[in-house]
Amino acid sequence: MKNILGIWVNGRWREDAVADNALLLDYLRDGLGLTGTKQGCDGGECGACTVLVDGEPRLACSTLAHSVAGRRVETVESLASDGNLSRLQRAFHEHLGTQCGFCTPGMLMAAEALLRKNPKPDRAAIRAALAGNLCRCTGYVKIIESVEAAANAGVAA
Amino acid sequence: MLPDFRLARPQSAAAAVALRAENPGSRFIAGGTDLLPNIRRGLASPEVLIDLGGVAELRELRADDDKLRIGAGVTLATIAADVRIQQRLPALAQAALAVAGPTHRAAATLCGNLCLDTRCQYYNQSESWRTGNQFCMKLVGDICRVAPKSARCYAAFSGDVAPALLVLGATVELLGPQGVRRLPLAEFYRDDGMDWLALGKDEMLYAVEVPLADGWLSTYDKIRIRGAVDFPPVGVAIALRREGEALAELRSACTGASSRPELIDGLEPLVGKPLDEAGLALLDKRLLKCTQPMETTVVPVPYRRRVMPVLARKLLRNLWQG
Structure with a gap:
């Protein structure tokens, strides 16, 4: 129905x-x-x-x-606006946080929610926020570095 | 796409219970993090789903003088983040935080975790897997695959919150067409993988009351393969009250090891004196006596039997030493 x-x-x-x-x-x-x-x-x-x-x-x-x-x-x-990647998307691109790309939308949205609440998370906070998201390519380190880079870029801006 | 069902979204608990009574083929749905995957796998096939998400009264969380009342629809994320719960009922906050992953906890509710379907490696599988295995008695089949000669189903209860609430002495409020009845949480569960809840067909879990008694220390932890999402092959909760150098009261409960969360009895000899090696040895013995881990998960039974007392000892020692 x-x-x-x-x-x-x-x-x-x-x-x-x-x-x-x-x-x-x-x-x-x-x-x-x-x-x-x-x-x-x-x-x-x-x-x-x-x-x-x-x-x-x-x-x-x-x-x-x-x-x-x-x-x-x-x-x-x-996330992207007017054809431009968001800060977080750009960080994933530049820091190799994505390989096959299948988990990336979920990773991005979980990380986006984290950064809105906690603009400068430490590694433990990033790991906790992404704990429910699986990636079979990157081994996670690059993803965590990407989120960190996005947070640092935000502070610099 | 899921199989067909109708969705009802009542605005009050009374309306939800009335809908349940009118529709024998209905199920309540709260966060949906367990039920929806189960429906997709063909483990449940409701004609009507009654969504409790619009029932504001189920999300009440308030502390009176001597007890905390938690509505059935309060999310696990809310429980884990509540400062009163973290300070006064740490086992409950820790157990809520141990469930699944952060995204599940934002949707998953107290009632969903307390009423979690029992789990088994022969049951939580796709339709084709179960067809190839000729099913099991929990659904369609006629024998229990983990204990083929048994007359009962041994699927394991794997909720994290129940053992914490058991050691904290919680009471459940059940709402039915005739009104509210209260049960100690221990009486809410039965040791049967197919019929594990003392919940009437037209009743809903409405709220949980937890005593806020002074002097109690409590904790919960679980064994898991992955740091998030996994159900516990074994989980242990401990609560104790200390008077000077003596253990004045002690409670322990386990999950993942039987068809119900087990409150461990026979711990009285530990009370009235300091915690010692003999006491810990008795705790080991009682844990193994009161639980019955079976081949319900890929984690082998001998490991679960060995790790349960190790975890319990660690938690009890840490609490005792403050």
């Missing part, structure tokens, strides 16, 4: 007919074509589907679309 879902996605209010059993992940990827959010393990174990809901990281594969009605959802597509 479909019902009207009113929701903010990347700063824009939308009203769409969405099935009761649609996950937030299904709605974003299949309904809106926002395929930056990845479907990884499909069971809440890998963090590839991490998006922000009212600024907090949330697993889109373990969230029903209707359960976040009226709230503000942000996906990786919202």
Whole structure:
């Protein structure tokens, strides 16, 4: 059964007919074509589907679309503006924080939530914030360095 | 896409319970971090999901003079970050922080963790995996794969918060169409992997009350393979009260090692004197006597039996030495 879902996605209010059993992940990827959010393990174990809901990281594969009605959802597509990478995206690019790229959207969104709350996190805080996100390429060190670099770039700016 | 179901979003607990009573094929959903993956794997197939996310009264968290009342819908992240809980009920804050990863804890709730489905390596698998294995008695099949001659299911309860609340002496409030009833948390659980909760078909877990008694020290820790996300092959909570050089009261509880979180009995001989090696040896013995780890996880039983007392000793020593 479909019902009207009113929701903010990347700063824009939308009203769409969405099935009761649609996950937030299904709605974003299949309904809106926002395929930056990845479907990884499909069971809440890998963090590839991490998006922000009212600024907090949330697993889109373990969230029903209707359960976040009226709230503000942000996906990786919202980070760049006017074709320019965000500070965090640029840091991942420059510090080799991404290899195959599959985990990157989830890593970016989890790190984005961290940096908004804690603009100058130490390594322990970065590790804790990314603890639920798996990467099978980088070995994590480059990812942590990328988040650190983004935080330092923010302070310099 | 998940299998078909209807979603109801009631605004009050009373309306949620009424919906549950009207729809026998329904389930409550709170954070959804356990239930939704289970639905995807075919482990649950509700006709109606009753989303408790819109029920504000379930998110109340307040301290009265001598007790803390935590609504069933309070998230684990909120519990872990609450300064009162960190200071007065550290085992609870530590247990909430030990669940899964940060993103899960922001959505996952107290009631979800206390009512967590029991787990087993023969059950928490995809439909095709379980089909190839001809299922198990917890769903569709007729025998328990970890104990084929047994008449019961040995799936393990793996929630982290329950053992902490057991040693803190918590009480649960259950809401049904007839009103509220209260149970000591220990009576909320049964030692049966298929029927592990003393929760009526039309009841919901409404709130938890934890005594704020002076002088108690408490702690929780779990064994895990990965620093985040993993369910505990074994978890141990300890609470104690010290009077001078003597142990005045002691409670211990385990998770991951039986179909229910086990409050360990028979610890009275440790009380009334300083903690000593004989006392620790008795704790080892009682832990192994009161729990029954089976081949429910890929972590072998002999390791879990050895590591449980090691963890308990470490936690008790640390608490005792302050």
